[in-house]
Amino acid sequence: MRTSQKTSQRLEAARAAASTAPKPLTFWEQYKRKPQGMIGLGIVLVYVLVAIFAPIIAPYDPMNDLYLADSIAAPAWMSKLGGKYQGLPPTLRFSLGYDEWKIEKAQGVDISPWKQDTVDGIEITIPATAKEPEETTEVSEAEDNPWIGSFKWDPFGSDNDSNESMEVAPTGEALESRQDTEFNYSFNYLYKKPQTFSASFRYDIDAPSDATTLMGLELITPSGKVFSLWETRARGRVAAARALADARDLDLKTRLGISFFDEPTDVVFAEQGDYTIRLRANTESSTEPVTIRLQPVEFTVFGMVHGLLGTDHLGSDLWSQLVYGTRIALAIGLSAAFIAVVIGTSVGLVAGYLGGMVDEVLMRIVDVLLAVPTMPILIILGALFGKSIFNVVILLALFSWMGIARIVRAQTLSLKERTFVEAAKSSGAGSGYIMLSHILPNTVPLIFANLVLRIPSAILTEASLSFLGLGDPRVPTWGRILQNSRQFGGFTKMAWWWLLPPGLALTFLSLAFVFIGNSVNEILNPRHRERS
Amino acid sequence: MGFRSYLFKRLFYAIIVLFVILTFNFVLFRVMPGDPEKMIIDPNFTPEAKMELRRQYGLDDPIMTQYVNYLKSLLRFDLGLSFSTRRPVWTELKERLPNTLVLFVVTFIGTATMGISLGVYAAANRERFAERFVVGSGLFAHAVPGFFIQLLLLLLFGYYWPILPIHGTMSAPPPDGGFALFLDRLWHLILPAGSNVIIGFGSWALYTRNTMLEALSQDYIITARAKGIAKGDILYHHALRSVLPPIVTLIFMSLPGAVSGAVITESIFSWHGVGRYLLDATLKMDYPAAQGAFYLIALSVIISNLLADIAYGLVDPRIRVGAGGQG
Numbered sequence: 001m002r003t004s005q006k007t008s009q010r011l012e013a014a015r016a017a018a019s020t021a022p023k024p025l026t027f028w029e030q031y032k033r034k035p036q037g038m039i040g041l042g043i044v045l046v047y048v049l050v051a052i053f054a055p056i057i058a059p060y061d062p063m064n065d066l067y068l069a070d071s072i073a074a075p076a077w078m079s080k081l082g083g084k085y086q087g088l089p090p091t092l093r094f095s096l097g098y099d100e101w102k103i104e105k106a107q108g109v110d111i112s113p114w115k116q117d118t119v120d121g122i123e124i125t126i127p128a129t130a131k132e133p134e135e136t137t138e139v140s141e142a143e144d145n146p147w148i149g150s151f152k153w154d155p156f157g158s159d160n161d162s163n164e165s166m167e168v169a170p171t172g173e174a175l176e177s178r179q180d181t182e183f184n185y186s187f188n189y190l191y192k193k194p195q196t197f198s199a200s201f202r203y204d205i206d207a208p209s210d211a212t213t214l215m216g217l218e219l220i221t222p223s224g225k226v227f228s229l230w231e232t233r234a235r236g237r238v239a240a241a242r243a244l245a246d247a248r249d250l251d252l253k254t255r256l257g258i259s260f261f262d263e264p265t266d267v268v269f270a271e272q273g274d275y276t277i278r279l280r281a282n283t284e285s286s287t288e289p290v291t292i293r294l295q296p297v298e299f300t301v302f303g304m305v306h307g308l309l310g311t312d313h314l315g316s317d318l319w320s321q322l323v324y325g326t327r328i329a330l331a332i333g334l335s336a337a338f339i340a341v342v343i344g345t346s347v348g349l350v351a352g353y354l355g356g357m358v359d360e361v362l363m364r365i366v367d368v369l370l371a372v373p374t375m376p377i378l379i380i381l382g383a384l385f386g387k388s389i390f391n392v393v394i395l396l397a398l399f400s401w402m403g404i405a406r407i408v409r410a411q412t413l414s415l416k417e418r419t420f421v422e423a424a425k426s427s428g429a430g431s432g433y434i435m436l437s438h439i440l441p442n443t444v445p446l447i448f449a450n451l452v453l454r455i456p457s458a459i460l461t462e463a464s465l466s467f468l469g470l471g472d473p474r475v476p477t478w479g480r481i482l483q484n485s486r487q488f489g490g491f492t493k494m495a496w497w498w499l500l501p502p503g504l505a506l507t508f509l510s511l512a513f514v515f516i517g518n519s520v521n522e523i524l525n526p527r528h529r530e531r532s
Numbered sequence: 533m534g535f536r537s538y539l540f541k542r543l544f545y546a547i548i549v550l551f552v553i554l555t556f557n558f559v560l561f562r563v564m565p566g567d568p569e570k571m572i573i574d575p576n577f578t579p580e581a582k583m584e585l586r587r588q589y590g591l592d593d594p595i596m597t598q599y600v601n602y603l604k605s606l607l608r609f610d611l612g613l614s615f616s617t618r619r620p621v622w623t624e625l626k627e628r629l630p631n632t633l634v635l636f637v638v639t640f641i642g643t644a645t646m647g648i649s650l651g652v653y654a655a656a657n658r659e660r661f662a663e664r665f666v667v668g669s670g671l672f673a674h675a676v677p678g679f680f681i682q683l684l685l686l687l688l689f690g691y692y693w694p695i696l697p698i699h700g701t702m703s704a705p706p707p708d709g710g711f712a713l714f715l716d717r718l719w720h721l722i723l724p725a726g727s728n729v730i731i732g733f734g735s736w737a738l739y740t741r742n743t744m745l746e747a748l749s750q751d752y753i754i755t756a757r758a759k760g761i762a763k764g765d766i767l768y769h770h771a772l773r774s775v776l777p778p779i780v781t782l783i784f785m786s787l788p789g790a791v792s793g794a795v796i797t798e799s800i801f802s803w804h805g806v807g808r809y810l811l812d813a814t815l816k817m818d819y820p821a822a823q824g825a826f827y828l829i830a831l832s833v834i835i836s837n838l839l840a841d842i843a844y845g846l847v848d849p850r851i852r853v854g855a856g857g858q859g
């Protein structure tokens with residue numbers, strides 16, 4: 001029969017529908033369908049991973065590794081792109097110990113590696129010259145800087161031979177018999193000139209009081225020009241001395257014969273090719289041998305390009321600062337939002353459930369706090385209580401719980417009229433119990449949505465505070481990077497790599513949380529869907 | 533409850549808030565962190581001068597007398613002397629207030645014009661680029677740190693293409709002549725005010741669009757449409773008229789936020805205003821100056837809140853009747 005067949009078909013279809021359809025979608029199933037929400041979640045996940053693995057991702061310590069390169073060095077990859085950053089030098093750092101040097105011993109000189117604690121040094125023992133006293137007085141005539149006295153700076157390298165001859169020991173009979181002991185190290189330099197370089201090492205001289213020790217550090221350019229960076233003429237013993245040549249020092253400028261306003265690197269690093277660092281030592285000692293202990297020579301050309309994102313004004317790695325900033329941002333956002341939600345929920349629950357005077361007083365406090373201009377009060381309180389990350393979190397929480405309190409109170413007002421609350425009340429449950437185990441669980445989704453939306457605003461407010469100079473000076477936050485770039489010349493140098501990364505990191509993080517918050521809100525309050 | 537009693541309630545409430553903030557201010561700067569002397573008297577003074585100042589400031593009086601004197605002096609706008617300049621704080625604030633107001637008014641006019649017109653346009657042209665743009669810019673305004681946008685604009689137009697002045701309210705030697713000076717000031721306003729507009733218009737546009745859409749779905753609009761009234765007439769005469777009240781309220785409600793933003797904007801563009809004064813004074817530990825600036829800012833926020841309440845009551849009769857309901 002046609003009719004009965006049809007009814008049975010219908011019944012079957014209805015049964016099938018009943019067996020599949022009625023299960024309501026879980027929150028997660030609904031959330032998965034929101035592309036915006038999933039994108040937000042993905043972004044946040046990336047940030048969380050970066051925060052967790054910060055020590056692996058970041059090559060340097062964000063706060064303590066300073067002078068990794070020149071101040072405001074550009075990202076390393078920009079030197080490959082051409083334009084004004086083409087061919088700028090990266091940081092070159094040599095630590096020259098016994099194994100690195102190519103040693104040219106003078107006759108009779110004994111050189112051996114020397115270890116003290118963690119330092120790998122070199123010990124040079126130079127035998128006595130054993131000259132007659134009258135000859136040493138001759139030496140004293142030429143005493144004034146034997147090397148520089150005969151050294152002519154020749155910036156154009158017109159005569160290489162004459163330079164070579166100058167390397168030979170100075171005038172004065174005492175040393176005539178012996179060559180300088182030379183330590184050479186060559187390196188290839190194929191970049192534009194740097195802005196600064198420095199060389200330093202520590203040394204001790206163990207010598208009789210009448211001995212004179214000569215030491216000098218030179219840089220020899222590919223075309224053979226010799227520049228004396230540092231030298232000393234020491235009498236007798238010298239303990240724990242430090243040799244330092246720095247392109248920023250006036251000392252070096254006068255030594256190179258250039259004016260105060262010129263850059264030493266203009267003359268010293270004008271060429272490309274094989275440079276040689278040369279350390280030389282010699283002594284005049286009439287009676288006893290002289291022992292010189294050299295610690296490794298640290299020679300650094302401060303790079304004008306560095307790492308993934310360059311450096312800040314202190315030569316600190318910006319990529320590391322950015323990566324560690326992720327940790328701080330997430331920690332601040334989560335903890336401030338969490339505290340705010342805890343305060344707001346408690347106040348809202350109590351005000352809504354108890355009502356009466358309690359409600360009135362609490363809500364008036366909420367109103368007053370809402371009327372306080374947040375930024376000015378945070379600035380004043382932040383400065384008064386001291387710039388610490390803990391204070392910032394507490395202050396952020398204290399001035400952002402009011403909205404949550406209002407929402408939770410409204411929800412509580414409607415929930416407390418429900419039958420299940422009535423039932424609990426009539427069976428003798430106390431107010432605290434009802435609030436915690438009957439009303440609170442029903443406000444959880446609402447609280448969650450608010451927690452998510454509070455996080456970005458806490459992060460942004462903290463960033464603004466740091467940017468205004470009220471952040472914790474010991475913590476590498478994104479706001480602080482932005483502040484540094486504003487304060488220490490990032491703008492005049494047009495160092496976009498200093499400004500853009502922390503700003504974009506902030507933007508994407510808060511955008512992600514807003515995406516998540518919006519999606520959660522759409523699921524919890526379907527009315528929103530129509531409006532936006 | 534009539535409008536008058538609503539008004540009185542709001543006024544009373546504003547006074548309470550002011551009172552609370554002032555008390556808070558008093559407690560904060562005098563009692564909380566250690567010795568009040570350090571807060572009020574410059575530590576560099578000699579002991580005799582300190583004693584004299586203690587007497588002058590009445591620091592040896594009982595705390596209640598101090599409190600009453602403090603309130604009295606605030607009513608007379610006697611905000612004390614700045615540590616760093618030795619000038620009366622109120623005099624310094626008076627110099628800066630016009631700058632802050634000018635920046636605020638220009639920003640405000642720009643934001644409101646752009647936001648409201650875009651919002652209306654988006655509501656009238658649904659499912660087009662305009663609407664997507666408005667929704668996007670609303671999101672942008674909510675999520676992007678404003679000071680970052682300002683720094684970016686500063687870097688672009690102040691340094692990469694140095695076409696706009698990067699700091700101050702006017703050129704260093706101000707140009708002669710009233711009109712030239714006016715143009716110069718306007719020139720300096722472009723970057724701070726313009727960036728403020730870029731940051732702020734999105735939320736206005738989104739709000740306007742949402743209220744417009746809500747209004748457009750009301751019965752009387754459908755009736756009007758059924759009567760055959762032209763689309764433009766419905767939009768501008770019926771719908772827009774009904775959404776103006778909430779927008780007017782929004783205008784006043786946005787004032788406190790504008791004050792907070794002023795601190796950052798003024799410090800980025802070195803604007804000679806009250807917000808930057810507050811920040812500089814705070815960072816310099818110039819307590820009387822910081823306290824004075826905060827007082828002025830709090831006062832302006834409270835007044836604008838009061839104005840918002842009044843405007844709200846004026847445009848929405850339901851508030852007058854059912855006031856005091858759920859927050």
